[in-house]
Amino acid sequence: MAEKASFEDNMNKLEQIVSELEQGDIPLEKALSEFQKGVKLSGELQSTLKNAEKTLAKEMTDDDSEVAFEKEESEDK
Amino acid sequence: MAEKASFEDNMNKLEQIVSELEQGDIPLEKALSEFQKGVKLSGELQSTLKNAEKTLAKEMTDDDSEVAFEKEESEDK
Amino acid sequence: MAEKASFEDNMNKLEQIVSELEQGDIPLEKALSEFQKGVKLSGELQSTLKNAEKTLAKEMTDDDSEVAFEKEESEDK
Amino acid sequence: MAEKASFEDNMNKLEQIVSELEQGDIPLEKALSEFQKGVKLSGELQSTLKNAEKTLAKEMTDDDSEVAFEKEESEDK
Amino acid sequence: MAEKASFEDNMNKLEQIVSELEQGDIPLEKALSEFQKGVKLSGELQSTLKNAEKTLAKEMTDDDSEVAFEKEESEDK
Amino acid sequence: MAEKASFEDNMNKLEQIVSELEQGDIPLEKALSEFQKGVKLSGELQSTLKNAEKTLAKEMTDDDSEVAFEKEESEDK
Amino acid sequence: MGNDYLSVSDLTSYIKKKFDRDPYLDKVYLTGEISNFRLRPAHQYFSLKDDNAKISAIMFKSAFDKVKFRPEEGMKVLVTGRISVYEATGNYQIYIDHMEPDGVGALYQAYEQLKKKLSAEGLFNAPKKPLERYPKRIAVVTSPSGAVIRDIITTTRRRYPIAQIVLYPAVVQGDAAASDIVRQINRVNERDDFDTLIIGRGGGSIEDLWPFNEEIVARAIFDSKIPVISSVGHETDTTIADLVADVRAATPTAAAELAVPVLTDVMTDIKNDQVRIFNAFRNKLNQLQQRLAKVQQSYIFKQPERLYDSYVQKIDMLNERLTNSLKETINQSDRKLNDLVYNLKINSPKNMIKEQQQVLQVQGNQLKRNIMLLIQNKQNQLTQRVDALDHLSPLKVMSRGFSFTTNSEGKVVKKIDDIQKNDDIELKLIDGYAKATVNEVKKESK
Numbered sequence: 005m006a007e008k009a010s011f012e013d014n015m016n017k018l019e020q021i022v023s024e025l026e027q028g029d030i031p032l033e034k035a036l037s038e039f040q041k042g043v044k045l046s047g048e049l050q051s052t053l054k055n056a057e058k059t060l061a062k063e064m065t066d067d068d069s070e071v072a073f074e075k076e077e078s079e080d081k
Numbered sequence: 082m083a084e085k086a087s088f089e090d091n092m093n094k095l096e097q098i099v100s101e102l103e104q105g106d107i108p109l110e111k112a113l114s115e116f117q118k119g120v121k122l123s124g125e126l127q128s129t130l131k132n133a134e135k136t137l138a139k140e141m142t143d144d145d146s147e148v149a150f151e152k153e154e155s156e157d158k
Numbered sequence: 159m160a161e162k163a164s165f166e167d168n169m170n171k172l173e174q175i176v177s178e179l180e181q182g183d184i185p186l187e188k189a190l191s192e193f194q195k196g197v198k199l200s201g202e203l204q205s206t207l208k209n210a211e212k213t214l215a216k217e218m219t220d221d222d223s224e225v226a227f228e229k230e231e232s233e234d235k
Numbered sequence: 236m237a238e239k240a241s242f243e244d245n246m247n248k249l250e251q252i253v254s255e256l257e258q259g260d261i262p263l264e265k266a267l268s269e270f271q272k273g274v275k276l277s278g279e280l281q282s283t284l285k286n287a288e289k290t291l292a293k294e295m296t297d298d299d300s301e302v303a304f305e306k307e308e309s310e311d312k
Numbered sequence: 313m314a315e316k317a318s319f320e321d322n323m324n325k326l327e328q329i330v331s332e333l334e335q336g337d338i339p340l341e342k343a344l345s346e347f348q349k350g351v352k353l354s355g356e357l358q359s360t361l362k363n364a365e366k367t368l369a370k371e372m373t374d375d376d377s378e379v380a381f382e383k384e385e386s387e388d389k
Numbered sequence: 390m391a392e393k394a395s396f397e398d399n400m401n402k403l404e405q406i407v408s409e410l411e412q413g414d415i416p417l418e419k420a421l422s423e424f425q426k427g428v429k430l431s432g433e434l435q436s437t438l439k440n441a442e443k444t445l446a447k448e449m450t451d452d453d454s455e456v457a458f459e460k461e462e463s464e465d466k
Numbered sequence: 467m468g469n470d471y472l473s474v475s476d477l478t479s480y481i482k483k484k485f486d487r488d489p490y491l492d493k494v495y496l497t498g499e500i501s502n503f504r505l506r507p508a509h510q511y512f513s514l515k516d517d518n519a520k521i522s523a524i525m526f527k528s529a530f531d532k533v534k535f536r537p538e539e540g541m542k543v544l545v546t547g548r549i550s551v552y553e554a555t556g557n558y559q560i561y562i563d564h565m566e567p568d569g570v571g572a573l574y575q576a577y578e579q580l581k582k583k584l585s586a587e588g589l590f591n592a593p594k595k596p597l598e599r600y601p602k603r604i605a606v607v608t609s610p611s612g613a614v615i616r617d618i619i620t621t622t623r624r625r626y627p628i629a630q631i632v633l634y635p636a637v638v639q640g641d642a643a644a645s646d647i648v649r650q651i652n653r654v655n656e657r658d659d660f661d662t663l664i665i666g667r668g669g670g671s672i673e674d675l676w677p678f679n680e681e682i683v684a685r686a687i688f689d690s691k692i693p694v695i696s697s698v699g700h701e702t703d704t705t706i707a708d709l710v711a712d713v714r715a716a717t718p719t720a721a722a723e724l725a726v727p728v729l730t731d732v733m734t735d736i737k738n739d740q741v742r743i744f745n746a747f748r749n750k751l752n753q754l755q756q757r758l759a760k761v762q763q764s765y766i767f768k769q770p771e772r773l774y775d776s777y778v779q780k781i782d783m784l785n786e787r788l789t790n791s792l793k794e795t796i797n798q799s800d801r802k803l804n805d806l807v808y809n810l811k812i813n814s815p816k817n818m819i820k821e822q823q824q825v826l827q828v829q830g831n832q833l834k835r836n837i838m839l840l841i842q843n844k845q846n847q848l849t850q851r852v853d854a855l856d857h858l859s860p861l862k863v864m865s866r867g868f869s870f871t872t873n874s875e876g877k878v879v880k881k882i883d884d885i886q887k888n889d890d891i892e893l894k895l896i897d898g899y900a901k902a903t904v905n906e907v908k909k910e911s912k
Contacts, residue, residue, distance in 0.1 A: 008107055010109075010110060010111055011108065011109045011822070012108050012109065015737060015822070015826070015829075016824065018826075019829060021833065022829050022833050022836060024834045025833065025836035025837055025840055026832070026836045028836075028840055030840075031395055031396065031397050031439060032395075032396040032397065032437070032438075032840070032841070032844055033395055033396060035837060035841075036441055036444065036837070039445070039833060039836075039837040040444075040448070040834040042635050042819050042829075042830075043448050043830075043833065046826055046829060046830045046833065049822070049826050050823075050826060052109075053109075053819050053822055053823050053826065056109065056113050056815060056819050057816070057819050059113065059117070060113075060565060060816050060819070061115070062817065063116070063814075065116065069403070070506070074121050077782065082666065085797060087185055087186075087187055088185060088187055089185045089186065089188040092799070092802065092803065092806070093568065095803075095806050096806060097809070098810070099806055099809045099810050099813060101813075102809075102810065102814070103809065104811075105818070109818055109819070111692035112815040112818055113815050116810070116813075119810045122812070123803065123807045123810060123832055126799075126803050127803060127807075129186065129798055130186075130800055130803065132210050132800055132865050133186060133189075133792070133796050133799075135188060135787060136193075136795055137192070137193070137792050137793060137796065140194070140197045140467055140789070151216070151796060156508050161764050163261065164262060164263075164264055165264055165777075166262045166263065167779075169777070169780070172781075172784050172788075173616075173784060175788070176787045176788050177782050178790060179787075179788065179792060180791045180794075181797065182791070182794060182795060183797075186795060186796070186799055189791075189792055189795045192790070193788060193792040195791075196784075196788045197785075197788065200781055200784060202527065202790065203777070203781050204781055206263070207263075207774050207777055207778060207781070210263065210267050210773075210774050211241040211771065211774070212595065213267060213271070214267075214270065214771065214773070214774075216768045217270070217271060217274045217770070234581035241339045241340070242340035243339050243340065246754070246758065246761075249761050250757075250761055250904070251756075252762045252818055253761050253766050253767075255775065255829055256764075256766045257764060257765070258774075259773075263773075263774060263777060264355060266773050266774075267773070270375055270766065270770060270773060273766065273767070275756065277761065277762055277767070279763075280754075280758050281330060281758060281836060283340065284340075284751060284754055284758065285702070287340065287344050287747075287751055288346075288350070288751055290344065291744070293695060294347075294351045294744070295346075295744060296382070298854060305715060319600050319602075320598060320599050320600050322637065322696065323599065323732075323735075323736075326736070326739050327739065329739075330739045330742045330743055330746065333742070333743055333746035333747055333750065334742060334746045336746065336749065336750060338750075338752070340750065340751075340754060343747060343750050344747075347563035347743060347746075347747040349891065350740070350743040350790045351738070351743060353745075354736050354737075354739055354740040354743065355475070356519040357736050358736050358737075358830075361628070361729065361732060361733055361736070365628065366623075366627040366628060366632040367627065367628065367635060367775065369615075369622075369630075369631035369632070370630065370631070370632050371632070371634075371635060372608065372632050372633065372634050372635075372653070374603075376653075380630060381610070381615075381631075381633050385567060387657065398659075400844075400847060400848065403848075403851045403852060403855070406855065407854045407855050407858060409642060410858035411854075411858060416880075417860055417863075417870060417878065417880035418859075418861045418870075418877075419738070421870075421878075423597065424855065424858065424859055424860055425854040425859075431848065431851065431852040431855060433846045434720070435852075438841060438844055438845050438848060441841055442841060443485075444647060444690055444791050445834075445837060445838065445841065460508070463881065
């Protein structure tokens with residue numbers, strides 16, 4: 005279900021966590037778990053971005069040789 | 082069914098995608114998928130143009146030897 | 159039935175197609191199909207002309223016997 | 236029945252055909268058939284004239300040898 | 313008798329043919345037949361004159377018999 | 390059950406002990422035990438913090454090598 | 467006396483008018499003897515007289531030219547004319563318009579009368595029969611012995627020897643002549659093998675020529691089916707026969723010349739006609755040949771490809787335009803597509819990803835910093851408390867040499883009463899403890 009959360013949603017959640025941590029008056033354990041959540045989120049976001057980058061990179065490469073591009077594209081479907 | 086969409090329809094779709102991307106305030110995933118759609122569309126458009134060019138080139142070559150030309154043409158149909 | 163269309167009819171059709179294409183604001187697929195129609199028409203026109211040429215050439219060859227005839231006559235004089 | 240058309244009629248027809256063809260604004264098929272008619276007419280006219288000339292030549296030869304002429308004449312009677 | 317009477321007629325006919333032919337505005341076929349008629353007529357006329365015998369003057373007696381007159385006449389001289 | 394007590398609870402408890410000790414009118418023995426409790430508490434707190442720091446350190450290290458991070462992440466799932 | 471005197475002129479003029487108005491004096495038939503005649507170049511002035519009287523006569527040139535004899539002094543003549551007065555001399559005189567010798571006067575009168583009659587009947591003006599141009603047989607009614615037949619035969623032989631001359635001998639003088647001539651004319655007309663009839667007689671007096679002035683002869687000539695040439699007398703003589711005949715010849719030779727053509731001329735004519743026919747027909751053929759040649763010279767026949775040349779060019783042009791326009795359409799689309807693709811690439815989410823990566827980086831760093839700060843904070847709090855605890859540590863008191871004692875139960879021994887002899891106690895010092903046994907217990911009072 006985490007997949008359904010959009011990149012922007014997760015980004016917002018991360019921001020919230022950061023600002024919560026910034027306020028500083030939260031219990032340590034909570035802070036820790038929030039932090040971990042944040043790390044996880046940022047990891048996920050990072051990975052989303054990486055995938056996007058990879059996809060883009062791939063598109064870009066494929067773009068030069070269209071046949072290959074089209075093949076892959078049709079495989080994607 | 083994508084074949085039925087005319088070149089100009091696809092061109093317009095591509096244009097729309099590009100202008101959406103240019104506005105820039107769309108979510109990343111949407112941007113990605115739109116971009117991919119755009120790439121796919123541009124691929125199709127390019128291939129359509131390539132085919133048109135091939136047709137043109139063929140007709141022009143055939144134009145010199147008319148008998149051959151007429152035969153081919155009737156085969157095309 | 160295409161045979162029944164007169165040379166001039168086909169010529170006019172071809173001209174119409176060309177001027178349509180030259181106006182330039184027609185969809186690519188339409189342009190392509192019009193172009194092919196045009197190429198087919200011009201092929202037919204050219205073949206009609208070829209036949210006309212052959213017919214004329216034949217008449218002329220037949221006609222040569224007359225020239226020869228005239229030569230004889232002028233020798234008589 | 237074409238035999239019945241007089242030399243002058245055919246000449247007029249031929250002249251008309253030629254001037255029509257020279258004006259040049261007649262459809263190709265018509266031009267072709269007119270041309271063929273013209274060639275045929277001109278051949279017929281030429282041959283008619285040839286025959287007339289032969290007749291003339293023969294009479295003149297006969298005229299030179301009056302004895303022969305008279306013989307023929309008396310045979311005619 | 314018709315033959316005899318027709319010399320002048322034939323002369324007239326011949327003259328008529330000549331003037332018709334010289335006027336020049338008769339159809340070729342007519343001209344040809346006139347020409348042939350004229351040649352034949354002139355031949356006949358010439359031959360008629362050639363074949364006619366020189367005659368001696370005669371005297372018609374009261375009992376309707378023609379007797380030579382020339383002798384008498386030459387005796388008179 | 391001491392584990393369940395949050396870092397902040399313990400922090401509060403420690404504070405209480407300190408303030409009790411500051412009042413000074415408690416028997417030495419009590420003071421000693423309170424003090425010892427306090428020492429124990431502070432030990433625990435310190436250790437909690439150490440652990441938290443370790444955890445952090447670990448997260449921090451992992452963060453530098455993203456592949457590893459991602460693996461972990463995907464393993465987390 | 468009031469008498470009016472006339473002038474001579476007035477009187478003479480009066481008398482002249484009287485003469486001129488008199489119907490009897492307008493045309494007078496007069497016979498007399500010529501007197502005082504002398505031939506003058508133009509008008510003739512002489513007198514006419516008989517035994518008892520004399521009259522002046524004048525004959526103007528126009529009238530005198532018609533006189534067929536030469537007037538002589540003393541010659542009896544018959545004249546017609548009008549009587550008028552010559553005012554200058556006051557003489558009356560006869561203006562003669564016709565004069566002929568007297569003696570034939572009766573015949574002449576008969577001639578005039580017949581002429582008038584036949585003229586009135588229209589015999590002279592009736593349409594003349596055309597002569598046969600190429601006669602085969604010519605009948606000649608004349609005297610077998612005269613020069614007439616001889617001249618005709620000679621001339622005909624010379625000109626047209628193939629014509630048969632047949633003489634119908636006739637008496638041409640005397641009382642029997644007229645009826646004989648008529649008989650022969652009729653005989654000729656009974657046959658139908660004659661083309662021309664010549665009636666002739668040599669010259670002579672009016673009496674000699676008279677048969678040809680007779681009515682029966684005139685009518686026979688007029689009735690003849692065969693055209694008649696008449697040659698009677700000399701050129702100056704005009705007989706009724708001459709007037710009725712279809713043609714009048716001055717002489718027999720002339721008659722023959724009228725009757726027949728010249729054979730060689732005819733031959734030449736025919737020959738000429740023949741040449742003309744050939745020429746005319748040749749011209750005709752040449753004309754037509756030229757006309758035909760002109761048409762055949764048309765570029766239509768010389769270069770028939772010109773009939774469709776323009777089409778060939780047009781089709782080539784259209785083909786070129788066709789391909790060019792498609793090329794243009796493709797190029798336009800291509801350009802537009804390239805622009806779009808370019809813009810697509812420019813606007814690819816790559817930048818967005820980069821941005822987001824930066825944002826993420828910042829957030830990640832913030833996250834780390836924040837958690838570290840938080841922990842630091844907690845650490846600080848803890849350290850503070852630990853320090854405070856330290857300050858309050860009872861161990862500090864002990865470090866000055868104090869110690870406390872606990873019993874075996876671990877309870878702090880505060881009062882002496884809390885222990886007894888031989889209790890095991892423990893002495894807590896700052897840096898350790900010592901186990902001891904109570905040797906003595908002594909309570910002190912305060």
